[in-house]
Amino acid sequence: MSTAGVLLDIQGLFKDFRGVEVIKDLTLCVREGERHAIIGPNGAGKTTLFNLITGRYTPSRGSILFKGRRISGMAPHRINRMGVSRSFQITNIFPGLSVFENIRSAILSKKGIRWSFSRRVSRMAEVNRETLEILALIGLDAQRHLLAGSLDYGAQRAMEIGISMATDPELIMLDEPTAGMSIEETRGIVSLVDRTTRGKALMIIEHDMDVVFSLADTITVIHYGTVLASGPPDAIRNDTRVQEAYLGEGKPC
């Protein structure tokens, strides 16, 4: 297999928690600019996979390469600085800070202005301009002075994506961005994801098949911690094993 254009390369990944194997011999590839959906039943190991890639967990075995460099076992902040950013299934923001400051903290980190104590943030024109750009992108510029924790659920989900996007990653990983949303809100998030991730590699865990088929150009089905099938949407839709394991079996939600 040629390695040209491969951004994320996972080979023979294993993860067990006290003997319970959650990820078993998982091999997966994400190319530059690819829009890759990860689907599978609850408990299949999708979020665990995200946690392994982004450094929350260390793999038991196997390797994860990002841009040819091994990232398995690295600390989360170092993986993020290499260009991998993620959102969380359960909203994970800075609730007691303003919406503006939530995004600005990510912008400051991206620019490497982390420990400065000589300059005031309010005077950093470039940082504040980029923060406003992200806020405009996620449609929260009017609410920028409110506390993030006081926003309604839909707006907090948008913030969640906004914080992840603001570090300007090459690979953006979204863990169920539409979880718990109405049809209307889901449509808004899909268009937001589509707008903000254009040209970047995207990995998205999603249960809503409409969202998956409208966003992804590659789908990987994970079942019992390993890859059941991977390929373009049409091939996955017609795959009999996938239909047995997942799509046909009950309602996928």
Added chain:
Amino acid sequence: MRGSRFGWIRIALVILVLLVLPKLISEYRLNLVITMMIYSIFALSYNLLFGQGGLLSFGHAAYFGFGAYATVILVKQLAMPLPLGILLGGLAGAFLGLAFGVFVVRMRGVPFALLTLAFNQLIYVTAEKWRAVTGGEDGIAFIRPNLNLGGWEIDLWGTLNWYYFVLLVTLICVGCLWYLTLTPLGRLNLCMRENEDRARFIGYNTYASRLIIYILSGFFAGVAGGLAAAFQEFVTTTFINLDKATDVLMMTFIGGGGTFFGPVIGSCALILINDLLSTWMERWAIVQGLLFILLVLYAPNGLSGLYRSIRERWAKQKTGATQP
């Protein structure tokens, strides 16, 4: 913009009052104000952890006391100038912050509180037992040396000059700590209080960042300790004991950790209350304890939080009254 200009005027007024204060009040009261200023620095350093960092430390006296001993020993044994001794006292506090911080900043909540307590006791017992250096329970007495500014000798022994010296150091420390809250590092401290996990996933090394904050907090506590020792011309284990550690917690809590100047209000209030009560009764600590309990129960955000909520209620009543 208007709000910040109003803030500047208020700050200028406070500084002006502090400058002319020696003309207005007795020497006894002036000494009380000196104590308030020193403990304001201590409480503000504590609030880097408590209010801004969301960490409850029971061991902040370690850095205060370590700085105090360092200052006294350096000034007395090595005949160092007092400002340098106090600066090095701060650096000693910072160094201890590094040594202990390596362990404590891995934790939060109860484990953090208990480990800071344990380290405080470690330093306390060391100061008590290592008589050759610390003088044990007797402590070390010394005399504030004069300040020599290139041939111009200033007598720091008198209360008036000493007051202005402490005022200058306090203004510098408060200014630095206030400025810190406006910088990326100061804002990061708030981010880590709100959600350390999230900060990690947007590229912040939260362990190293919290260690830096911890070291800075140790520095300013050390400066306060050095000033306090120079003020009393004496250092003893009471600078490191648990009372000292809970005093700073109480001051910060009473004033309120949620605002920058809350800890200043708290230390002034507590020192004033103690002074008033101790002239009236012997068991003044009971009243102090009762006040603390009432505040914890009914004003968990301290005096500054209480003021804020009263003002908000007022504003609400006003707007409510204008509506038909």
